[in-house]
Amino acid sequence: MNKQNANHLIEWFHNFGRDLPWRNNPTPYHVWLSEIMLQQTRVEAVKAYYTRFLDTLPDIADLAKCDEDVYLKLWQGLGYYSRVRNLHKGAVKVMDEYGGVIPDNQEDLLKIPGIGQYTSKAILSIAYQKPYVAVDGNLLRVFARLTCYDKDIKTEEAKNACNDFFYPFLGLRPGDFNQALMDLGELVCLPNGQPKCERCPFNNCCKAYKKDKMTSYPIITKKQKKKTIEKTVFVIHYQNQYLIDKRADTGLLASLYEFTNIDQKLDEDEAKAWLIQNGFAIQKIENLHECKHVFTHLIWQMHGYDVELKQLPNKNDLLWVSKEDLENKYSIPSAFSYFLKYLLF
């Protein structure tokens, strides 16, 4: 690869790059928010969330003073809620320690919750046009094919090699270069199946293309199998009031709301016995479909019951809510979306 190839890439980007809402006005706040949303989430899914989030919280000061329930609600459906919690903590830190200005140096950016190597480099290059390579999965794939990189691409060593390979070509607008590579990875040098090499600005310098070995790269060693947890979920209701619980304030899906559930598969008789033991007087119980939710390292296999009660249990610490509040006020994570949709639609 040489400077001319890099120029071809930028030219290609100006002609064919994606028109994304966060690119219209790439302030540090916009870049930060979009990059955090894009972690683990597809671009198409992020667009509407991004616009809605900014409509409610247009700048960092608004985010810093926002209530937890409000920003969690704005995030509902995106998953990985620690991302928005860290965004909020980060906004508070920027307001308290940096006078509301997101730092333009990596040392300070890395002190902000939720900002790691990649996000700091994305902010610095895209919002401040500083010379950093924002190495993400797209850049790694393009790099691996361009060079026929023959080691596992998921290692620090590979990230460093990718960084060193692209760094000399960043040019005067490093943010454009990074985004051009991201778009090339998304639109042309595709992750699954055959890349569209005939449309690629790098096809005269790509080693994998020359050898017709494009799909042999990148090399990824097999992941460990995910652990499966069997769960029983109870959608408990009494006269249009629905029971939800708040999860613990640390760990998986911290502080979000959920339907009552236990880490065990119960058949109908066992489910009835569990409900009675826990003080619920059953009017009617109905089996719901099974569903599963896949986390990064974990799968929940869920068995649901719709439970209508004869009367409210004699407990004061339960949270009974209306359908309207379930929809608009409380953040129910996507893991329970099947049950939420079952109730609401």
Ligand code: SF4
């Ligand atoms: S020529 Fe093909 S394999 Fe090589 S970088 Fe371009 S799209 Fe990817």
